[in-house]
Amino acid sequence: MTTTAVARTGEAGTGAPILEARGLTKHFPVHKARLGATRSVVHAVEDVTLALPASAITAVVGESGSGKSTLARLFAQLITPTSGTVLLDGKAVTGRERRRYARQVQLVLQDPFSSLNPVHSVRYHLARPLQVHGLASDLDDDILALLERVSLTPADQFAVKFPHELSGGQRQRVAIARALAVRPRVLLADEPVSMLDVSIRLGILNLLAGLREQEGLTILYVTHDIASARYLADVIAVMYAGQIIESGPATRVTDSPSHPYTQLLLSAAPDPDRAEPPSLLGRGAPPNLIRPPSGCRFHPRCPHAMAVCTDGTPPAFDLGTGHFSSCWLHAQGLTSAQSRPLAGAGRGTGAAPGGAAGGADSAAGGGIRGAGGKHRAAGGAADGGKPITDGRTAPPPRPGPAGPGEEKR
Numbered sequence: 001m002t003t004t005a006v007a008r009t010g011e012a013g014t015g016a017p018i019l020e021a022r023g024l025t026k027h028f029p030v031h032k033a034r035l036g037a038t039r040s041v042v043h044a045v046e047d048v049t050l051a052l053p054a055s056a057i058t059a060v061v062g063e064s065g066s067g068k069s070t071l072a073r074l075f076a077q078l079i080t081p082t083s084g085t086v087l088l089d090g091k092a093v094t095g096r097e098r099r100r101y102a103r104q105v106q107l108v109l110q111d112p113f114s115s116l117n118p119v120h121s122v123r124y125h126l127a128r129p130l131q132v133h134g135l136a137s138d139l140d141d142d143i144l145a146l147l148e149r150v151s152l153t154p155a156d157q158f159a160v161k162f163p164h165e166l167s168g169g170q171r172q173r174v175a176i177a178r179a180l181a182v183r184p185r186v187l188l189a190d191e192p193v194s195m196l197d198v199s200i201r202l203g204i205l206n207l208l209a210g211l212r213e214q215e216g217l218t219i220l221y222v223t224h225d226i227a228s229a230r231y232l233a234d235v236i237a238v239m240y241a242g243q244i245i246e247s248g249p250a251t252r253v254t255d256s257p258s259h260p261y262t263q264l265l266l267s268a269a270p271d272p273d274r275a276e277p278p279s280l281l282g283r284g285a286p287p288n289l290i291r292p293p294s295g296c297r298f299h300p301r302c303p304h305a306m307a308v309c310t311d312g313t314p315p316a317f318d319l320g321t322g323h324f325s326s327c328w329l330h331a332q333g334l335t336s337a338q339s340r341p342l343a344g345a346g347r348g349t350g351a352a353p354g355g356a357a358g359g360a361d362s363a364a365g366g367g368i369r370g371a372g373g374k375h376r377a378a379g380g381a382a383d384g385g386k387p388i389t390d391g392r393t394a395p396p397p398r399p400g401p402a403g404p405g406e407e408k409r
C-alpha cells in the first residue's frame with residue numbers, strides 16, 4: 001500500500017496556499033553503478049505534499065537527515081525533484097518563470113558565516129539584489145531602509161561594515177535583509193538560528209514573527225528544534241526519514257502529539273516544568289535511506305509497532321481541525337494478525353547499521369525516553385482496531401526558545 005504524506009492547511013492557515021509541494025520526491029544517486037547493476041539512491045524526500053498558507057509560518061521539524069533541508073531546497077528550486085511538482089499560486093513553475101519565482105521565493109541559509117562574502121561590505125550585499133532585479137529607486141535610502149527593517153541600527157554605520165565585523169546574529173539579519181531586498185512573498189528559512197548562540201536566537205525568531213505579522217510574509221521555518229517551532233509557527237509538519245508523518249496547527253501537534261515519533265521529539269525537548277522523566281524508551285538510530293525500512297519507516301524504533309507497520313506505509317489519518325497523522329494506530333478495523341505487536345518493538349533492532357540519515361545530534365536519538373506510553377494504552381489498533389484520538393497523550397512540555405534576547409556587540 002502506498003500513500004502520500006500530506007500536510008494540509010488547517011484552521012491555522014489564513015488563506016489559500018501560496019506555495020505548494022505536490023508528491024515531491026528526491027532521490028540522490030550514491031555512486032556510479034557497474035555495468036548492469038542497479039544504481040543505489042538515497043531516498044531523501046519521498047512523496048511529500050505540503051501547502052504553505054498565506055501570511056502564516058509553517059515549521060518543518062525533524063532530526064538531522066530527515067529531509068527537511070532538502071525539502072526547502074526543492075521549494076527554492078535549487079535542486080530538481082525526481083518527481084512531483086512545486087506550485088506557486090496554483091501553477092507549476094516553468095523555465096521562463098524561474099526569474100520571477102526566484103524573486104518571490106527567497107531562501108535564507110543556516111550558516112550566516114559562509115552565506116556572506118567576506119570581501120564585500122553590507123552595503124554591497126544589499127545593493128546587488130536591488131540592482132540585479134531593477135528595484136532600486138534611491139539605492140542608499142533603500143539599503144538603509146532594509147537595515148532598519150531587520151533592526152540593524154544605526155543603519156548607516158552597519159552599511160559600511162564587513163561580515164567579520166558583525167556577530168552571528170547580525171550577519172543573519174543581513175542575510176534576511178538581502179532576501180527581503182527583492183520583496184519576496186515567501187521566505188524559506190533553513191535552520192536560521194541553529195548556528196547562533198542560544199542567547200541571540202530569540203531576536204531572530206521575533207524578527208521572523210514580526211515580518212509575518214506586520215508585512216504578511218509567508219514563511220517556511222525549517223528546524224530540528226520543536227520547541228522553537230511551537231513558539232514561532234502557526235502550522236507544524238513533522239518529518240521522519242524523508243516523509244511527513246504528522247502535521248497540523250502548532251498547538252494541536254505540540255499539545256496533543258498523535259504520532260509516536262512526534263511524542264519522542266517532544267519528550268527530548270527541554271521542559272523546566274517536567275518533574276518526572278517520561279516512561280518509555282524509544283531506542284535506535286535513524287534508518288538507512290538507501291534501503292529504508294518497509295512499511296512505516298519508524299517501525300524499527302517504535303515502541304508501538306505492529307505487524308501491519310512492516311507491510312504498508314500508513315496513510316495520513318484525518319484527526320480533525322487540520323491535524324493529520326500517518327500512523328496505523330489510527331486505523332479502524334485492523335485484524336488481530338495485523339495489530340499483533342512486533343517482536344522487539346522500540347528497541348531499534350531494525351535500524352540499519354551505519355544509516356545514511358541522521359547523526360549524533362539526532363534530537364530523538366537512541367535511548368531517549370519517549371512519552372508515548374499512554375498513546376497505545378488509550379485504545380489503539382491493538383485493542384481490536386479501534387481508532388485512537390489525539391489529546392490522550394501525556395501532557396507535552398511547554399517549550400520556548402531559551403535566551404533573553406538579542407546580543408550586543
Ligand code: SF4
Binds near residue numbers: 259298309328
Ligand atoms: Fe509507525 Fe506503526 Fe509505530 Fe504508528 S505504530 S508510528 S505506523 S510503527
